[in-house]
Amino acid sequence: MMGFFWNGGFVILFLLMCGLFLVVFLVALFQGLRSWNRNNHAPRLTVDASVVTKRTQVSSHRHHRDTGMDYVSHSSYYFVTFQVESGDRMELAVQSTDYGMLVEGDRGKLSFQGTRFLGFQRNGDQ
Numbered sequence: 001m002m003g004f005f006w007n008g009g010f011v012i013l014f015l016l017m018c019g020l021f022l023v024v025f026l027v028a029l030f031q032g033l034r035s036w037n038r039n040n041h042a043p044r045l046t047v048d049a050s051v052v053t054k055r056t057q058v059s060s061h062r063h064h065r066d067t068g069m070d071y072v073s074h075s076s077y078y079f080v081t082f083q084v085e086s087g088d089r090m091e092l093a094v095q096s097t098d099y100g101m102l103v104e105g106d107r108g109k110l111s112f113q114g115t116r117f118l119g120f121q122r123n124g125d126q
Contacts, residue, residue: 035114035115038114039113039114039115039116040113040114041114042113042114042116043113044111044112044113044118045111045112045113046109046110046111047084047085047109047110048084048085048107048108048109048110049082049083049084049085049107049108049109049110049120050082050083050105050106050107050108051080051081051082051102051103051104051105051106051107051120052081052082052083052089052104053080053081053104054078054079054080054081054099054102054104055078055079055081056076056077056078056079056099057076057077057079058074058075058076058077059074059075059076059077060072060073060074061073061074061075076096077093078093078094078095078096078098078099079091079092079093079094080092080094080098080099080102080117082110082120084110090112090115092112092115092116092117093115093117094117098117098119098120102120106120106122107122107123108120108121108122108123109121109123
């Protein structure tokens, strides 16, 4: 009788964990699609702006292999905060190449669509 209980309890716990994983995955997928769709329907804007600050976010992931050898991979994400003429600030994710070309204090034309960075054209007087 006790063995049946343990087997049944394990199955219930396993199904609950699978269900929880599925719900978390679907919520993340829905949020990503909603953000992508919102950006696609936003107007493309080009405004005068300056680069206020830059930051990176590095994530490390440990991977296990059947051979017993582990390895670590790293992911880097790049963000730049821009200030527009009205004084409002916005932080946008940028590619590493754009991140490397931008310097705090740069002034120019910022092009974006929603929360999507499209480009930055530095003023010629700098």
